[in-house]
Amino acid sequence: MSTPFDPLSICCPTARRSRRKEARPGELLSAALDLFVEKGYAATRVEEVAARAGVSKGTLFLYFPSKEALFQAVVRDNIAGRFAEWNAELDDFPGTSAELVHHAMRQWWERIGQTQAAGITKIMMSEGPLFPELAAFYQNEVIAPGHALLRRILQRGLDRGEFHLPNLDWAVYSLIAPMIFLVMWRYSMAACCPSERAIDPLPFIETQVNLLLMGMQVRR
Amino acid sequence: MSTPFDPLSICCPTARRSRRKEARPGELLSAALDLFVEKGYAATRVEEVAARAGVSKGTLFLYFPSKEALFQAVVRDNIAGRFAEWNAELDDFPGTSAELVHHAMRQWWERIGQTQAAGITKIMMSEGPLFPELAAFYQNEVIAPGHALLRRILQRGLDRGEFHLPNLDWAVYSLIAPMIFLVMWRYSMAACCPSERAIDPLPFIETQVNLLLMGMQVRR
Amino acid sequence: MSTPFDPLSICCPTARRSRRKEARPGELLSAALDLFVEKGYAATRVEEVAARAGVSKGTLFLYFPSKEALFQAVVRDNIAGRFAEWNAELDDFPGTSAELVHHAMRQWWERIGQTQAAGITKIMMSEGPLFPELAAFYQNEVIAPGHALLRRILQRGLDRGEFHLPNLDWAVYSLIAPMIFLVMWRYSMAACCPSERAIDPLPFIETQVNLLLMGMQVRR
Amino acid sequence: MSTPFDPLSICCPTARRSRRKEARPGELLSAALDLFVEKGYAATRVEEVAARAGVSKGTLFLYFPSKEALFQAVVRDNIAGRFAEWNAELDDFPGTSAELVHHAMRQWWERIGQTQAAGITKIMMSEGPLFPELAAFYQNEVIAPGHALLRRILQRGLDRGEFHLPNLDWAVYSLIAPMIFLVMWRYSMAACCPSERAIDPLPFIETQVNLLLMGMQVRR
DNA sequence: TATGAATGAGCCTTCATTCAT
DNA sequence: CATGAATGAAGGCTCATTCAT
Numbered sequence: 010m011s012t013p014f015d016p017l018s019i020c021c022p023t024a025r026r027s028r029r030k031e032a033r034p035g036e037l038l039s040a041a042l043d044l045f046v047e048k049g050y051a052a053t054r055v056e057e058v059a060a061r062a063g064v065s066k067g068t069l070f071l072y073f074p075s076k077e078a079l080f081q082a083v084v085r086d087n088i089a090g091r092f093a094e095w096n097a098e099l100d101d102f103p104g105t106s107a108e109l110v111h112h113a114m115r116q117w118w119e120r121i122g123q124t125q126a127a128g129i130t131k132i133m134m135s136e137g138p139l140f141p142e143l144a145a146f147y148q149n150e151v152i153a154p155g156h157a158l159l160r161r162i163l164q165r166g167l168d169r170g171e172f173h174l175p176n177l178d179w180a181v182y183s184l185i186a187p188m189i190f191l192v193m194w195r196y197s198m199a200a201c202c203p204s205e206r207a208i209d210p211l212p213f214i215e216t217q218v219n220l221l222l223m224g225m226q227v228r229r
Numbered sequence: 230m231s232t233p234f235d236p237l238s239i240c241c242p243t244a245r246r247s248r249r250k251e252a253r254p255g256e257l258l259s260a261a262l263d264l265f266v267e268k269g270y271a272a273t274r275v276e277e278v279a280a281r282a283g284v285s286k287g288t289l290f291l292y293f294p295s296k297e298a299l300f301q302a303v304v305r306d307n308i309a310g311r312f313a314e315w316n317a318e319l320d321d322f323p324g325t326s327a328e329l330v331h332h333a334m335r336q337w338w339e340r341i342g343q344t345q346a347a348g349i350t351k352i353m354m355s356e357g358p359l360f361p362e363l364a365a366f367y368q369n370e371v372i373a374p375g376h377a378l379l380r381r382i383l384q385r386g387l388d389r390g391e392f393h394l395p396n397l398d399w400a401v402y403s404l405i406a407p408m409i410f411l412v413m414w415r416y417s418m419a420a421c422c423p424s425e426r427a428i429d430p431l432p433f434i435e436t437q438v439n440l441l442l443m444g445m446q447v448r449r
Numbered sequence: 450m451s452t453p454f455d456p457l458s459i460c461c462p463t464a465r466r467s468r469r470k471e472a473r474p475g476e477l478l479s480a481a482l483d484l485f486v487e488k489g490y491a492a493t494r495v496e497e498v499a500a501r502a503g504v505s506k507g508t509l510f511l512y513f514p515s516k517e518a519l520f521q522a523v524v525r526d527n528i529a530g531r532f533a534e535w536n537a538e539l540d541d542f543p544g545t546s547a548e549l550v551h552h553a554m555r556q557w558w559e560r561i562g563q564t565q566a567a568g569i570t571k572i573m574m575s576e577g578p579l580f581p582e583l584a585a586f587y588q589n590e591v592i593a594p595g596h597a598l599l600r601r602i603l604q605r606g607l608d609r610g611e612f613h614l615p616n617l618d619w620a621v622y623s624l625i626a627p628m629i630f631l632v633m634w635r636y637s638m639a640a641c642c643p644s645e646r647a648i649d650p651l652p653f654i655e656t657q658v659n660l661l662l663m664g665m666q667v668r669r
Numbered sequence: 670m671s672t673p674f675d676p677l678s679i680c681c682p683t684a685r686r687s688r689r690k691e692a693r694p695g696e697l698l699s700a701a702l703d704l705f706v707e708k709g710y711a712a713t714r715v716e717e718v719a720a721r722a723g724v725s726k727g728t729l730f731l732y733f734p735s736k737e738a739l740f741q742a743v744v745r746d747n748i749a750g751r752f753a754e755w756n757a758e759l760d761d762f763p764g765t766s767a768e769l770v771h772h773a774m775r776q777w778w779e780r781i782g783q784t785q786a787a788g789i790t791k792i793m794m795s796e797g798p799l800f801p802e803l804a805a806f807y808q809n810e811v812i813a814p815g816h817a818l819l820r821r822i823l824q825r826g827l828d829r830g831e832f833h834l835p836n837l838d839w840a841v842y843s844l845i846a847p848m849i850f851l852v853m854w855r856y857s858m859a860a861c862c863p864s865e866r867a868i869d870p871l872p873f874i875e876t877q878v879n880l881l882l883m884g885m886q887v888r889r
Numbered sequence: 890t891a892t893g894a895a896t897g898a899g900c901c902t903t904c905a906t907t908c909a910t
Numbered sequence: 911c912a913t914g915a916a917t918g919a920a921g922g923c924t925c926a927t928t929c930a931t
Binding site for chain 1 (some may be wrong): 898899901902903904
């Protein structure tokens, strides 16, 4: 979230303002992500987001028409907008479907689970029911594409004769469960009892996925 | 929260009012539990709690000096205050330690997991970090005694030579993990995607505990 | 709008609070009428209304859920709520229909035109188009009943063979026109050019009505 | 407000920009008139005026130092600035004074009453009291010259022995009254009850003026 | 003991005006 | 000249808590 060294900001003062203009949404999004993750949706004040981005309250509303829109932009920026890329990566995967499941889970941890983006998941689980419009947005932009992505992965295994899945939906939830657990652990238990040594996430995922695959793979 | 048969409420009208007085806190506590679980801590209005308990806002503050104190009383009434009883039950358990672990987890589901009390866990995970005083209270009154209880159970297995546990804390977390998962599933995933068929909790617990015991029990 | 001498406020301090409670809505309505008439709807701040009624901002919202509702209550209190009474008075009028028209217009001046209630008319003409919900409310609660009332008066003349009216609606507008003019004169012209001697309203009404009746009455 | 054919805008590109520059105020004034009339003074946002004129908000403030100044310029452009011309026309009128009164009223309808300029009158009646500086400006630049103009017309009748007027001011108001009524009708009643068939303005004026002249003309 | 009227700090959002580029 | 990013004061509304009755 820091502002890295940027030669433009030194050499060409003329470009400063326009650069700023381009950078603003990103700075606001970044500040908003920080604060939403730290305090949740309801408890985050737009004025504080603006202050952290180094602008006034009014400026924030220049870029986002409402607090809700700001949150949605944060969700898009950090999760929803990336499904296209992830789906594409899926097509090019060379290995077995079991390897693909492992790969996908590890990727999730690296790109979402261990980043602040995971905090968004926590927010939606915590406050979603209180903000129906946000919940609907999240359902459409994150949950639905996410489920579709996992279903595609499992379908690949089915199509190649690698998996045997009596219930595809159930299998999807089995993959989601450890992700949810890790997120809640990180943001809730770890936040409550910071003294405790946390679960080591990667081995945890490895173990869980192995267990699941044991039940999903076709026995030969 | 149920109102058990009380002879006083029949025999003498003078005792009625005092009965009422004694019942007040319980009615408030019950209403508060309902609403806290439904809306979370911050989004629950004390006025609504009072209204649901059939009293005025002022009366609530007669029994509980603040919203925070009300929540703490709810926590005590539903979870914290029961550890003494649970610890006592533990002493009398006749079977093996493996059976005790199974028993304890089933009991948790019946007395907490499947009741509204589980909602308190969800609230603390969702909003705990925002209300440090509440988090500290919960840590002292629930988490610490809960861990101690689980540790006692496992220690029993160690003392009797039934378990082999290189890391007691880690084993405790392994038992907590499925409980947290079930709670979050119930209050977040199930709340978001109500169409989905839920996990069957008792078999899920059974399976998880068996898996854990497999690694904890002394091989003979 | 002043608080007249009230023996209750001296002799029985116990009754003070409850009296206050009953008086509040009236005091707020009165303060609101003053300010709405003085500044218009948009420019009136609820906080100022509350202050003028001697209470805090929050108290106002105890009695009226929104600024809009407050305004509607003012309209009902001062105009809309009185049509029942006015309609009843109409039934008992003993004289000719021409006399009734004169009487109705004089009554309007005394009960609306010369009171602050006329300011509401000015507000609706000035700001109605900007607040569609208010305009709709006013249309239903004031304009429609008002037109109906005038139509009943004219219909009485038709039924008794006193009037000859090719177009009833047109005749209604002819009666409304001088009322509107007087209101605008009072609140706008007179407000702009206070130095000018105002029109004398009663003679003006008399003249206008005579002119209209000249065209409406059946020649014999 | 229309943009008439202008050869400069075709022949030379260098002149284009300067033409543009000269046209700017007019385009802004035109956009401002539209929006002020549509929404009133307070509810019109300068940004929207600028947008409708096709320039940026900053540019508007280059030509008009404030919203108030913009409104004043609109008033001058559409009403105040034309009194010189109207006064001149008056001197050349060949007919009787009664004809002149009729002529003046018809001219008012054609040049003000039926154009958007009448909206300015409505604005001043609606919002004048809220913006004292605007009201003072309007008083000086429109009301005073307007009254003077009407007074000159009536004075002509007196000087020529055509009229008999015990009270000149009162006669002036008699002429203003129907204009005000028509404006309010157009912008308020017609806006509220669009279904109603409107008054036909020219015959209305004719009738009113005839009535007034009846009382003003010297009987022979 | 019980009531509920009253409070006031706090939050999201708007918009005229400024000024660096 | 022209731009449009930035400001910040202001306003409608909420709600935990107090206190006179």
